[in-house]
Amino acid sequence: MIFTLVILREKMRPLEQRDLILLRDLYPADDIADTPRGTPYIHFYQFQFEWLRDTARCFVLSKIEHRELSPRTLTAYISRLVLLETCLRETYANPRIEHVTQGFISETFLNWGNARRLAGKNWYADVCNMVQYASGYLPNKGWVDIKIDKRNLRRVEGMWPGGRGYQLKVAERSIPEDVVERMFQRLDTLDTVARRLLILDRYTGMRCSDLHSLDFDCLKDDPDDTRFMILTFYQSKVKRWNTKPLLKEDAAHALVIKTIQDQQQDVLRAWGRRTTYLFPTRWGDGEAPITASYSRKVINLWIIAQRINDKDGRPWEFGWHGLRHFYGTELALQGHDIALIQMELGHASADMTMVYINRRLQLKKKALLEKGGGKFIDIKGQVDERMTDLAVRKEAALAVDVPGGLCALPGQLGDWCEHNRACMTCIHFRADADQIAFFDRERGAITRTIARLKQEIAGFRQDGRSRMAEIGERRLAHHEALLVNLSTIITTIQAEGSYRGDTRRYQRPACRSGGEAPPQAPGR
Template sequence: MLDQMSIEFMTAIGTLKKLDYFFAFLHQSHPDWVDMRNLSRNDIEGFLHFLRTEPMGGVPGGQKATNSHVNTAMGKLRVFIEDIQRYGWSESPLKPVGNLIYPEDYPKRQETNPNTVKYIPDYIWDLVLSNIDQFKREYIPILLVMEATGFRVSDVLMLKLDCLTKDKTGWWIIGDQRKVKYKDHRVPVTEEIAAVVQSQIELVRKVSTAENNPERYLFATFTGKRKGYPITSNTMRNNLNALARKCHILDENGRPYKFKNHAFRHRYGVTLLNNGMDIVIVQQLMAHASPEMTIVYAKILDETKRKEWEKVRATGAFAAIRISEQGKIVPATLEEQVTENGLELEWIRHNFDSIRLDHGICVKNPKIKCTFLDSVLEPPCIKNNCRSFHVDSTFIDYYKQQISKMEEDITAYKKANRLRSIELIEPKLKKYKEILSGLQNGNGIFGLEKSRREYTGDERERVATSVE
């Protein structure tokens, strides 16, 4: 059936669940029927009413039917009737499906704002990791692979025992992307995730047989109704939500966080872009059929960054600094630096992604060429005491991480007696510590004297010329 094409296991399960509603309605309306030959338009209208009044999941007092639920149920029913009529089943309705189900039977879906696509934010993921010992032990590897690969949950659950491979570049996980019919899709993973998968492979191989795991699934179950198959995606989601309730993982409104499996895939895309990866590479890693799908994640990232930036600025009590021409760390305000560079805050908001660097914010007027752009050995803004370089409290974690890494490098250099390497890194370490200290010890925001807010003579001439 279904055009005699093979369909994925989870797709088949989803179809059967929706058809269950239809057959429950038929049994209630026509308990003596043994086929659907006399199915009429009135029956379809009755089924629509049934869908709207019966709670989703069939549990009394459960969630009321949504437009998406009705759409999906009607879509699955139409395909089912089309197929059994096409293949001449004697039980199929005598009336053509077009005379039974009308286009207006499908309620309009609510338009989705790309910026509201749900993904797992860092603070939620951190809470999950800190409480992972409370999660079902056998589901932990599934969760970690979901977060690390960006695979759809159904594709993670269908991974095989030979999914892990290593080449000269590192570890990779290989699996089919069933929705887009992309076989053997590869994504890179860290040593830590590879170790988790290796442990799972060893564990499953010890107990797998041709009888209890014929398809050699990585996450197979060996007892119960799903013997030889992985758990369902619903089981994964329900256990995540149980963890949220048990460990008080709360959303921004103080309610238990509602996990959706697909939000981990969204997290993967946003994280890659947040780490500066080219959008074309992200498209390839996520096996998107078109770049438009990947752009959704870029929009999420853009909106998230801007909200975080504006939220911090709105407090009016965070430290911000700049580097004077003499190389000293001095208090600053973004407004003053924007003004002295002939910019507006609205321009900053619009171009925020392009001016936010790893180590700070560049507010140089784009009409003035950056004379430090070709410097590569050090962040040029810091090395050359650029007056257009702005750092605020949102960069504290970055400087902490960099300082820690440099201190580790110095320790290694000392053991190897690499004195020249130490000489090169120590000035940078000192400057980074000064920046971090300025951010941590700043007492609010202070302005600079007027002389520091003025352009130099040649800069003023270049701005005037470019404006003309």
């Protein structure tokens, strides 16, 4: 009753003055469907200082307005902003807005957080963003102009991408292969819903929030190819839809398809209708997706019962994100390039994808063993020492599939080359023994084309059609040069194990700026 009265009182105020705000007043219904059901609101009562409470409220509402904060992370975000007040209270007897200075943020607050070993870097980055917002947009509330050097983020200690010690710990984020194997050997003893969730995550690498919020109709037939089915799901973190083709003949994909279809049939029997979610649970008179915390608890209890232990003999502590790391690493070890792994995992950048590839040393060893001992031989017979072009570099992996081999175009995933039919002489082109059969077929086709062109040219000469004969001779010269190049590629691969071009052929796309807008993602 008291809570209802508080809500009614707050709703009488303008939104920018409320200390308690319902999520439905901030987000559309689709955005809050998968939020924790026990927190349908946010509040700013944690802030004891009125001036800091007003600042935090304005800042958070601004970020929500620009779609920079999701409802799932909102509560944790506000709790990080409260750290500024905690530090002020411990530093000053009577904290005032004048105490928040560049020196306080860059030294006192940073050292305070490091001393308490606060997790990640967002505790510092979020407060810096709020202070900069206040100094730029809220001078009428007493804030002065404060300049904060973003390079101070490097001084944040702890485990975060780019921080000290993170790469040493990143392998621990993935579930060990032997643990995954033991889990799937005993999968029949697991609860049906948890088992299906585990199968889907193991073979798709979805984020746990996206997995648990799958739509009932997420799986459909491919209208263009009967060999495939299409799995569509919303990626809440990057706010875009992901469409994943599933090949019916592939064993893993077939298992994913069967798992989804079995779950759909069970839901139809239990609910008597098509629900909104593939994994629904009753919530009052409506439905909600089951939570990741619930399924994780079920799986952890099952792991204890099945005695699935880590290397130290303790029960393995299961977390959904570990399967995502496992899936990304598995794709890399199978030889898939970063462009495909990035699309599979739904990452906005290749840098984030690289974090999920936990076995870089093994990948480099794989490149050494499979790509001619790490030697890449150019068309002139010179050794190219950059042996990791086909594996992993520090910044990004750069190999993408092209006809006959791979393109190691530096640096720009998505910055495609538009030079037509120039790959095989391009400096970025790579090929090895796996492509020998392709080049043999190409050489045979070119040889037959050359013989046909010679006959056509002779016929044109006899008929007095000199113009057509000249055109034919130019085409003949082009094909003869191509035949020489194909022969060079084949002999180089046979002798040295791999081949690369020697001429820079890359052309930027003609419509890099302007042009048509990208197609819209499917609506929900």
